[in-house]
Amino acid sequence: xxxxxxxxxxxxxxxxxxxxxxxxxxxxxxxxxxxxxxxxxxxxxxxxxxxxxxxxxxxxxxxxxxxxxxxxxxxxxxxxxxxxxxxxxxxxxxxxxxxxxxxxxxxxxxxxxxxxxxxxxxxxxxxxxxxxxxxxxxxxxxxxxxxxxxxxxxxxxxxxxxxxxxxxxxxxxxxxxxxxxxxxxxxxxxxxxxxxxxxxxxxxxxxxxxxxxxxxxxxxxxxxxxxxxxxxxxxxxxxxxxxxxxxxxxxxxxxxxxxxxxxxxxxxxxxxxxxxxxxxxxxxxxxxxxxxxxxxxxxxxxxxxxxxxxxxxxxxxxxxxxxxxxxxxxxxxxxxx
Ligand code: KG4
Ligand code: ZN
Numbered sequence: 136x137x138x139x140x141x142x143x144x145x146x147x148x149x150x151x152x153x154x155x156x157x158x159x160x161x162x163x164x165x166x167x168x169x170x171x172x173x174x175x176x177x178x179x180x181x182x183x184x185x186x187x188x189x190x191x192x193x194x195x196x197x198x199x200x201x202x203x204x205x206x207x208x209x210x211x212x213x214x215x216x217x218x219x220x221x222x223x224x225x226x227x228x229x230x231x232x233x234x235x236x237x238x239x240x241x242x243x244x245x246x247x248x249x250x251x252x253x254x255x256x257x258x259x260x261x262x263x264x265x266x267x268x269x270x271x272x273x274x275x276x277x278x279x280x281x282x283x284x285x286x287x288x289x290x291x292x293x294x295x296x297x298x299x300x301x302x303x304x305x306x307x308x309x310x311x312x313x314x315x316x317x318x319x320x321x322x323x324x325x326x327x328x329x330x331x332x333x334x335x336x337x338x339x340x341x342x343x344x345x346x347x348x349x350x351x352x353x354x355x356x357x358x359x360x361x362x363x364x365x366x367x368x369x370x371x372x373x374x375x376x377x378x379x380x381x382x383x384x385x386x387x388x389x390x391x392x393x394x395x396x397x398x399x400x401x402x403x404x405x406x407x408x409x410x411x412x413x414x415x416x417x418x419x420x421x422x423x424x425x426x427x428x429x430x431x432x433x434x435x436x437x438x439x440x441x442x443x444x445x446x447x448x449x450x451x452x453x454x455x456x457x458x459x460x461x462x463x464x465x466x467x468x469x470x471x472x
Contacts (some may be wrong), residue, residue, distance in 0.1 A: 217450025
């Protein structure tokens with residue numbers, strides 16, 4: 136197998152949940168990053184795994200084709216194929232991994248299995264690279280983790296949610312208010328017009344670097360039910376204030392534990408990653424921390440939610456270490472970094 140040294144062209148594929156994505160990188164530079172979002176799940180109020188894998192099968196060839204064309208790269212120029220190997224939905228992962236394995240065998244180039252959570256953190260290496268060591272708060276629809284990042288690929292989970300992810304706390308609250316899935320971006324949108332201090336929710340008292348969102352969700356449900364009993368139009372009339380207050384509550388809780396980790400490990404370089412890092416309240420609070428002596432980093436919007444560019448950047452660093460995978464490598468559904 137020939138390894139080219141100067142310009143490494145990586146094709147990367149992400150298919151862990153409900154977005155089919157392919158990217159082309161030249162070394163650590165993103166040449167294209169194509170994402171096909173699956174709209175089919177909206178009507179069900181959440182991702183339906185069987186429909187997700189079917190949609191990946193329908194989308195993947197076209198998405199890879201567009202990524203190559205946009206990057207103006209031919210298949211014969213590719214140096215390696217990186218793909219998400221887990222965690223995620225098994226049926227969805229299998230589509231991306233089978234595709235990547237087949238291409239790697241057909242083109243006789245290295246195959247690189249990538250952990251989705253590590254890739255969310257690595258989205259920070261695409262543009263302004265934070266200095267090591269740094270802490271990363273990875274917040275998505277499936278995960279909430281505080282990660283100590285010592286080097287490009289050396290990461291340690293310091294804390295994580297013991298039940299639901301913060302993305303679920305957004306999405307399920309939106310569902311209670313009868314907003315469509317995924318509700319996180321909508322709560323963010325309505326929150327812009329509301330008063331974040333109008334409604335106060337009970338703050339969990341953390342005694343470790345772990346999170347718990349199940350109580351937060353139940354408190355929100357009880358709050359809505361109680362108010363709807365006295366005014367059935369409560370949600371419609373108060374939507375902006377409810378969204379602003381709930382978002383403010385979630386952001387405060389996220390940062391409270393994140394800053395505990397910062398203090399404990401004496402690290403003031405703080406990053407956020409994952410779908411929920413697209414949240415404007417969280418982004419604003421991270422920026423404000425800069426005036427308190429922290430260096431904070433937020434990925435570009437398109438690298439926050441699931442995308443293949445972040446898979447490609449891990450692929451690039453693994454390529455440099457010749458950390459390749461066998462075609463027998465198996466996808467896994469559970470977490471880790
Ligand atoms: O990382 P991601 O795209 O997929 C997973 O790996 O889960 O994250 C999706 C999550 C969903 O829960 C979605 O509601 C949330 O990110 N999300 C947001 C925003 N944009 C996406 N939550 C709050 N505010 C946003 N602006
Ligand atoms: Zn994700």
